[in-house]
Amino acid sequence: MKMLINVPETVVADALRGLAAAHPELTVDVENRVIVRRDAPVAGQVGLVSGGGSGHEPLHGGFVGPGMLSAACPGEVFTSPVPDQMLRAAAAVDSGAGVLFIVKNYTGDVLNFDMAAEMAEDEGIQVAKVLVNDDVAVTDSLYTAGRRGTGATLFVEKIAGAAAAEGMPLERVEAIARQVNEGSRSFGIALSACSTPAKGSPTFDLPPGELELGIGIHGEPGRERRAMMTSGEIAEAAVEAVVEDLQPRNPVLVLVNGMGATPLLELYGFNAEVHRVLAQRGVPVARVLVGNYVTSLDMAGASLTLCQVDDELLRLYDAPVKTPGLRWGV
Amino acid sequence: MKMLINVPETVVADALRGLAAAHPELTVDVENRVIVRRDAPVAGQVGLVSGGGSGHEPLHGGFVGPGMLSAACPGEVFTSPVPDQMLRAAAAVDSGAGVLFIVKNYTGDVLNFDMAAEMAEDEGIQVAKVLVNDDVAVTDSLYTAGRRGTGATLFVEKIAGAAAAEGMPLERVEAIARQVNEGSRSFGIALSACSTPAKGSPTFDLPPGELELGIGIHGEPGRERRAMMTSGEIAEAAVEAVVEDLQPRNPVLVLVNGMGATPLLELYGFNAEVHRVLAQRGVPVARVLVGNYVTSLDMAGASLTLCQVDDELLRLYDAPVKTPGLRWGV
Numbered sequence: 194m195k196m197l198i199n200v201p202e203t204v205v206a207d208a209l210r211g212l213a214a215a216h217p218e219l220t221v222d223v224e225n226r227v228i229v230r231r232d233a234p235v236a237g238q239v240g241l242v243s244g245g246g247s248g249h250e251p252l253h254g255g256f257v258g259p260g261m262l263s264a265a266c267p268g269e270v271f272t273s274p275v276p277d278q279m280l281r282a283a284a285a286v287d288s289g290a291g292v293l294f295i296v297k298n299y300t301g302d303v304l305n306f307d308m309a310a311e312m313a314e315d316e317g318i319q320v321a322k323v324l325v326n327d328d329v330a331v332t333d334s335l336y337t338a339g340r341r342g343t344g345a346t347l348f349v350e351k352i353a354g355a356a357a358a359e360g361m362p363l364e365r366v367e368a369i370a371r372q373v374n375e376g377s378r379s380f381g382i383a384l385s386a387c388s389t390p391a392k393g394s395p396t397f398d399l400p401p402g403e404l405e406l407g408i409g410i411h412g413e414p415g416r417e418r419r420a421m422m423t424s425g426e427i428a429e430a431a432v433e434a435v436v437e438d439l440q441p442r443n444p445v446l447v448l449v450n451g452m453g454a455t456p457l458l459e460l461y462g463f464n465a466e467v468h469r470v471l472a473q474r475g476v477p478v479a480r481v482l483v484g485n486y487v488t489s490l491d492m493a494g495a496s497l498t499l500c501q502v503d504d505e506l507l508r509l510y511d512a513p514v515k516t517p518g519l520r521w522g523v
Numbered sequence: 524m525k526m527l528i529n530v531p532e533t534v535v536a537d538a539l540r541g542l543a544a545a546h547p548e549l550t551v552d553v554e555n556r557v558i559v560r561r562d563a564p565v566a567g568q569v570g571l572v573s574g575g576g577s578g579h580e581p582l583h584g585g586f587v588g589p590g591m592l593s594a595a596c597p598g599e600v601f602t603s604p605v606p607d608q609m610l611r612a613a614a615a616v617d618s619g620a621g622v623l624f625i626v627k628n629y630t631g632d633v634l635n636f637d638m639a640a641e642m643a644e645d646e647g648i649q650v651a652k653v654l655v656n657d658d659v660a661v662t663d664s665l666y667t668a669g670r671r672g673t674g675a676t677l678f679v680e681k682i683a684g685a686a687a688a689e690g691m692p693l694e695r696v697e698a699i700a701r702q703v704n705e706g707s708r709s710f711g712i713a714l715s716a717c718s719t720p721a722k723g724s725p726t727f728d729l730p731p732g733e734l735e736l737g738i739g740i741h742g743e744p745g746r747e748r749r750a751m752m753t754s755g756e757i758a759e760a761a762v763e764a765v766v767e768d769l770q771p772r773n774p775v776l777v778l779v780n781g782m783g784a785t786p787l788l789e790l791y792g793f794n795a796e797v798h799r800v801l802a803q804r805g806v807p808v809a810r811v812l813v814g815n816y817v818t819s820l821d822m823a824g825a826s827l828t829l830c831q832v833d834d835e836l837l838r839l840y841d842a843p844v845k846t847p848g849l850r851w852g853v
Contacts, residue, residue, distance in 0.1 A: 195714040195734065197789040197825055199753045204792060207754065211791035214798040215779075215811040250787035270788075384525040404525065423529045424537065449545075454784035456820045457580035458600075459527040461545070462537035466529075468544040481545040483847075485815070490786045493821070495527055517813075520850055 194388035194395065194491070201390035205247045205269055212254060216517050219257055220285075226278050228254045229264040233286040239357040239366045240264070240286030243295040243350060244279060245302050246271040248389065248490045249410055251518025252346060258516035259523065261354035262295075270389050270490070271411045273301030279309030283318050291319035291363035293370060295349055297342030298326040321363055323370040325349055327377045327498065329438045330407025330416050341409050344448050344487050344498030345377035348510070351519065355512035369509070373500060376443075380434040381496035382427055383408035383415070383452065387489045406430060410452075410489045410496075424459070428466035431497040436474055441501040444479035446510060447471070448500075451485040452492040460484065463495055479507055486518065524718035524725065524821070531720035535577045535599055542584055546847050549587055550615075556608050558584040559594040563616045569687040569696045570594065570616030573625040573680060574609060575632050576601040578719065578820045579740055581848025582676060588846035589853065591684035592625075600719050600820070601741045603631030609639030613648050621649035621693035623700060625679055627672030628656040651693055653700040655679055657707045657828065659768045660737025660746050671739050674778050674817050674828030675707035678840070681849065685842035699839070703830060706773075710764040711826030712757055713738035713745070713782065717819045736760060740782075740819045740826075754789070758796035761827040766804055771831040774809035776840060777801070778830075781815040782822040790814065793825055809837055816848065 198204050206223055213221035220229045234240060243253045244266030253265035263286035266278035283292045292313065296306045303324065310320040327345035334341055353370035361369070383405045386395035396412040399405055404422060407415030422430070449464040451457070464483045471478060479502055487496070502510060513522030528534050536553055543551035550559045564570060573583045574596030583595035593616035596608035613622045622643065626636045633654065640650040657675030664671055683700035691699070713735045716725035726742035729735055734752060737745030752760070779794040781787070794813045801808060809832055817826070832840060843852030 195731070195751055195823065197714065197754050197757065197785055197793050197823075199755055199792070199796075204788065207792035207795050208788045209791075211779075211794035211796075211798070211813065213795075214808075215791070215794055215813045247788055248786070250791070255787070384527065401525070421525055424527050425529055427527065449541075453786050454821055454823075455527055456578070456783050456818065457585070457815070458534065458538045458577055458820070461539075461541035461580070462529070462534060463527050464541035464545055465537050465543075466541075468541070478544075483541065483545045485787070488786065490788070491784055491823070493525065493527075493784075515851075521845075521853070523852070 194393055196390055198390055204390045205267060225281055226267055227264060227282045228257050229282065229285045230258050233263050234288035236288050237290060237360050238288055239290045239363050240292040241295060241354055241357055242279060242282045242286060242292055244274045245297050246273060249488050252487045255518030256350050256516050260358050260512060260514035261350050261516050261519065273305050276305050276309035276312060279306055280312045283313045283320065287318045293353060293363065293366050294320060294322045295370060296322055296324050297346055298324050298339055299336045300338060319363060321367040323349065323367060323374060325374050327374060327379045329378050329380055329434050334409055335413040336411060343381060343410050344379040344450050344496050345374055345500060347448060347486050348377055348446060348500040349373045351514060352506055352509045355509035373506060377498060377500040378435040378439040379496055379498040380431045381408045381494065382406050383492055383494035385493040386412050387492035389490065408494060410487060412489065424463050425466045428463060428470050432467060432470040435497055435499050436476060439499060439501065441476055441499065443501040443503055444477040446500040446502055447478055447481045448498040449483045450487050450496045450498065452494040453485060453488040454491045454493040455495055460495060467497055480510060524723055526720055528720055534720045535597060555611055556597055557594060557612045558587050559612065559615045560588050563593050564618035566618050567620055567690050568618055569620045569693050570622040571625060571684055571687055572609060572612045572616060572622055574604045575627050576603060579818050582817045585848030586680050586846050590688050590842060590844035591680050591846050591849065603635050606635050606639035606642060609636055610642045613643040613650065617648045623683060623693065623696055624650060624652045625700060626652055626654050627676055628654050628669055629666045630668060649693060651697040653679065653697060653704060655704050657704060657709045659708050659710055659764050664739055665743040666741060673711060673740050674709040674780050674826050675704055675830060677778060677816050678707055678776060678830040679703045681844060682836055682839045685839035703836060707828060707830040708765040708769040709826055709828040710761045711738045711824065712736050713822055713824035715823040716742050717822035719820065738824060740817060742819065742822065754793050755796045758793060758800050762797060762800040765827055765829050766806060769829060769831065771806055771829065773831040773833055774807040776830040776832055777808055777811045778828040779813045780817050780826045780828065782824040783815060783818040784821045784823040785825055790825060797827055810840060
């Protein structure tokens with residue numbers, strides 16, 4: 194698999210140098226692998242820190258900025274960042290109002306954020322943690338005990354980020370982040386495997402004419418393989434999986450997310466089918482995002498995330514945000 | 524090649540339905556294939572209309588909105604829209620201040636926009652046209668007489684859109700669009716071919732271990748094939764091709780554009796190398812955009828566009844824009 198890289202060993206550092214060059218409003222510590230909004234810490238505001246393996250861009254580094262994350266810690270590709278990164282990020286963004294760690298449910302991430310939280314508390318930083326575990330496809334996977342964290346991470350980071358920007362205290366920001374996660378479900382499908390720079394070839398074998406339902410964001414196995422389906426059939430399977438589990442009573446935010454290599458033309462077509470099925474099921478839609486937000490390198494495919502919102506969560510979702518990957522209102 | 528579609532025949536209509544579902548601030552005429560900002564025509568403002576074959580999303584439909592295009596006409600995949608679409612768009616956005624057609628230099632687009640301009644003039648709409656021809660790679664191609672229009676289209680639409688939003692008269696908006704095009708150059712590289720829905724397989728054969736320099740946005744041939752190069756070597760080739768031709772005297776806007784299937788992680792790494800080479804050549808950088816903006820379906824690869832700007836063009840570039848694909852300041 195050909196890649197636009199120098200050598201696999203420098204892929205993450207190269208990307209961080211490129212992020213720094215494109216976004217002077219961020220402080221990018223390439224050596225220590227921490228991305229921080231330049232004006233951090235912001236007096237009186239809770240700091241939001243997330244992170245995880247690289248290869249899911251714009252998640253997480255592309256979501257650092259006013260109204261969303263205060264800092265992000267990128268690991269190697271598909272590999273958890275280490276506690277030192279998280280501690281460094283927490284120290285950089287803590288204004289005294291405390292720090293919220295937003296952790297996708299993967300074993301390595303959970304362990305390392307736990308350790309970083311202990312280290313930060315030892316240094317006098319108040320830390321709360323929220324686990325994101327929205328993927329309904331499988332309960333345990335190669336990387337996870339329990340459900341995986343995928344697309345809902347965007348909604349948790351956006352909405353909790355708005356809560357922090359309004360000056361809400363740590364326990365309130367944490368409660369809102371937890372509410373967003375609990376109101377969110379995701380389901381992904383893959384048309385092709387992704388290739389990591391280190392391996393240089395697809396991480397699994399998906400034959401011509403087949404797709405995988407319930408895929409994770411690292412190419413880990415999903416629920417089942419099937420003969421290729423139409424966009425409409427895939428939308429029916431994804432909406433059913435998500436809605437049956439979520440049983441939404443409120444309007445939902447919809448994220449139709451590309452895994453990396455699927456053209457936007459196809460994602461919009463898929464969005465049309467998702468909306469058709471949601472309308473059939475009587476699920477009201479409050480807001481829609483279509484694009485590559487929580488990716489899996491060059492995987493072809495898409496995921497659907499629904500997040501049910503009350504008036505407060507919708508107001509916070511609509512609040513201004515200014516990051517490389519998500520921006521409105523400023 | 525597996526695709527997230529229903530059938531090839533409905534790909535464009537499906538995508539338009541999905542665009543409408545995601546963006547209630549746009550009026551999407553699925554049957555007649557015209558995307559118009561909902562508040563058009565805007566009194567006293569020149570209307571901006573562009574369009575071209577589908578498969579390059581977010582270009583052009585994703586660039587409709589305040590501060591950028593007034594309307595866009597999507598053709599079939601890699602196929603020019605027809606004059607009726609352009610006439611309909613012009614009529615929808617003309618406030619009496621006239622309409623500017625922004626036309627990428629492909630034979631079909633040029634002929635059809637010419638015809639539409641005549642039809643619109645017959646209906647009493649004042650029309651000006653600007654041709655975008657920024658690609659330095661080849662002079663003629665399968666689709667073009669003269670240089671192709673590629674990444675600079677984004678800058679022309681953004682900056683002329685800001686000029687129109689300020690209420691500048693048609694001849695001034697046209698002159699600014701022309702200035703942006705004349706100050707812009709692009710160069711693209713492909714690591715893989717793209718597959719159109721109709722064909723269902725790659726549009727050309729690019730063997731393992733080779734890349735193509737100077738690729739167009741339809742998979743049409745470029746300058747030459749070479750053994751695979753590093754990101755740094757590709758950046759050197761792209762910057763050299765663009766800078767030698769442009770000979771910039773002013774700071775430049777930089778667009779590091781993904782062709783569709785190249786991960787954002789790789790695009791940021793490439794951006795680092797582009798900046799390294801620009802710094803070596805002493806070219807000052809004013810602003811940077813990294814992402815998938817002018818794509819070629821699922822092609823892997825990237826293009827570099829530089830646009831030299833004076834103070835006025837930079838001010839217009841920085842002005843607020845609110846579209847699905849590009850948004851800041853609002």
